Amino acid sequence: MQNINSILSSCSISSHQCRCFEKLSEAEAALIDKNSVKIRFSKGEIISKQGSFVSQIMYMEKGLAKVYIDNGKNTLVLKIIKEGNFIGLTTLSEDSTFLQYSASAYIDSDVRLIDISVFRQVLSSNIEFAKEVIEILGTNSAQMYGRFFCLTHKQSYGRLADILLCLSERIFKKEEFELPLSRKDLAELSGMSSETVIRMLKRFHAEGLIYMKGKEMKIVDFEKLRRISETG
Amino acid sequence: MQNINSILSSCSISSHQCRCFEKLSEAEAALIDKNSVKIRFSKGEIISKQGSFVSQIMYMEKGLAKVYIDNGKNTLVLKIIKEGNFIGLTTLSEDSTFLQYSASAYIDSDVRLIDISVFRQVLSSNIEFAKEVIEILGTNSAQMYGRFFCLTHKQSYGRLADILLCLSERIFKKEEFELPLSRKDLAELSGMSSETVIRMLKRFHAEGLIYMKGKEMKIVDFEKLRRISETG
DNA sequence: CAAATATATTAATATATATCAATAAAAATA
């Protein structure tokens, strides 16, 4: 039995396993390989900048990055990208000549930049590949919808619980981890100020839901954290 | 020269013209036609309900509807669907067995329900159709990102300005119109309480940006309204 | 290592917006 709240999480990372490159023929794989470059971005470096011209499709080979929108005053992290995911496929759309969002690396990351016209060409010749792209776009939207709802209608406490669970369960896959994100990063993810993040974390710690010391984090009580995520 | 703020609107209706059915062969069009039904929904009726089993793709032939998420306490309208648009293509993804959102009609509407397996079948056989679907999904995400940012980081005043501009420019294509949405509908669209909507509308009216009498609406000063949309 | 810089923490205060409650107006129904 599926609960409606289970789809409503501020979690921002895709759980979808990208399988599209498996669908390529040898020739297609070679074509993509020939028309792409692998670039290493250091922690904190900007991978792509909002407003710039779209000329490639970016694929995260190794690392962790954020995709975000910034209006000069506020920043909203749309999603976290881990290895094996595209930084953005929405740019495939003919309408989007300019990048709508920026991306930057949380940790040292290897990104493959694929020429967009070559990518489109392969898309036109390989229907299995295209279907996989549809799959990715659909999953991405679904994720975004849940996150959208939470960031507009859940309160801070629940939103932060979501993010902590997301980090532990989907990104590090451990209950204990060294956080590569700053408090400000957490704030951009959960749509609140960094001061509020700190206060909430402190409260979680005091209530025994997490253990925290600087960047060290440990989820102590998953159950209660999930309940907070659900009740707001 | 493109301004970054121009992409940041809470506007919730796709400006993308769906062209996917044009790509079908006669046989494919017939197949889809044979495996679909047209249903008329009256104003206020629920078209589909969050949590239910996904078995068809819904296409708005005529009318106006909202696609929304509801947790029993709050409602967020994800987008407005007008004629010539899909109510949701994200359900195409194999992952989504259950509907993540509900839809209901703002006005009397004709909706075509297409069997999802037939839709997928056509997708597998016609690459131009698949590419068009990718186009739609990409445009939808882009729209959603802008809206997401606005609803989390713009204040009410700017968000409501967005919605009014959206209604006038994209939906009714007139500066004067009879609003088929209630104040509560506006609230769900702009992510605030209906009381706040009323107060903001009153203020717009007092400041001479709009003229309003009950459900009659007229945009008086587009320029100022746009400035409010941009500055917050 | 010391100095400089960036990040984290804490507390006090401000504020936008929700909530609550009461009334008015409009729409639906008998």
Add this chain to the structure above:
DNA sequence: TATTTTTATTGATATATATTAATATATTTG
């Protein structure tokens, strides 16, 4: 048309969270 129900409006109050500012702690750099 009168009655009931729903929607809109208004004002008073509550509250979550941002903002500001000051201090402490890390981290980076010379």
